[in-house]
Amino acid sequence: MGLSFSCCHSIRNDEIAIVSKFGKFAYTQSAGLMILPLPCMCVLEGTLSTRVRQLPVKVETKTKDNVFVDAQIDIQYVVDENRAYEAFYRLSSLEQQLNSYVFDVVRSAVPKHTLDDLYLHAAKDMIADEVRKNLTQTMGTFGYLIIKTLVTDITPAQKVRVAMNDIETSKRNRLAATERADAEKVMVVKRAEADAVSKYHQGEGIARQRKAIIDGMKSSVGAFQEAIEGMRSRDVLELVLITQYFDTLKEIGGSHGAKTIFVNSGAGSVSGISSEVRNAFLQASYGKDSQVMATT
Secondary structure: OOOEOOOEEEEOOOEEEEEEEOOEEEEEEOOEEEEOOOOOOEEEEEEEEOOOEEEEEEEEEEOOOOOEEEEEEEEEEEEOHHHHHHHHHOOOOHHHHHHHHHHHHHHHHHHHOOHHHHOOHHHHHHHHHHHHHHHHHHHHOOOEEEEEEEEEEEEEOHHHHHHHHHHHHHHHHHHHHHHHHHHHHHHHHHHHHHHHHHHHHHHHHHHHHHHHHHHHHHHHHHHHHHHOOOOOHHHHHHHHHHHHHHHHHHHHHHOOOOOOOOOOOOHHHHHHHHHHHHHHHHHHHHHHHHHHHHHO
16 A cells, blocks of 8 residues: 555554654554544555465475475465564565575475475475474564465476386386286196195095906906806906906997007907906016015
8 A cells, every 4th residue: 555645544454554754654553443643744654464375485496316396385474563664664575585585495405305205294394394494583573474384295397207107107017017926826836736636536536446446356256256166266357357358449449539449359369368468467566566675
């Protein structure tokens, strides 16, 4: 507000009036009706707002690890009513001078921290407190109180942001690859365990099958000996083996995709087959007994 030579003035609740007499500061007037005693000598110089104001300041600076960032600092300040004279007369451009002080403090505080530290709450509080302390000491002499300083944003250069995103993406991809490898490892181990269990049960089945065959042969030998007097166990066993041999040939010939099979059909071949089967059993039994003797 400029000079006013009127004798009556209305001062609002959020204002302080500055009155001068013959150009010299005389007194201040709070909210309400103000009547100048001598309109020719006393002049209303202007008013000061008592509201808390906020000034956003954007500062470009460098971090400890040499990364350029833009720091957004918000300064909340208010007029000190006890020092209205200094607030009205001493500063010509409040916001410009506040900017200069904030620039000076921030550019000395931010280089103490790395870029990663600036995104932590503790580092932001340290910078904000340092700005507030310096501004409180300086601006207090000019009639202004610093209520709060806030570090609202830290923005690195575009290339730095892209590089940070690439680094984070690489870390995530590496972690995902590790997790996939661990999952595949678990699957391979589980498949191996399942295969081992399957083969174990399969072996048990084969063993039971062979035991059943032996029990069946033993029963057949006994039945033949009871039915035919004078028939030796060896003859019965040869008969059973030859019967199984021909049953096997029958199954092979009747299976899908069977090929031509050449077998001996002479009379002597039958006894030869039984001899070969018997010799195979004997060799297997001999090998097993030798292994048991070597073990003991």
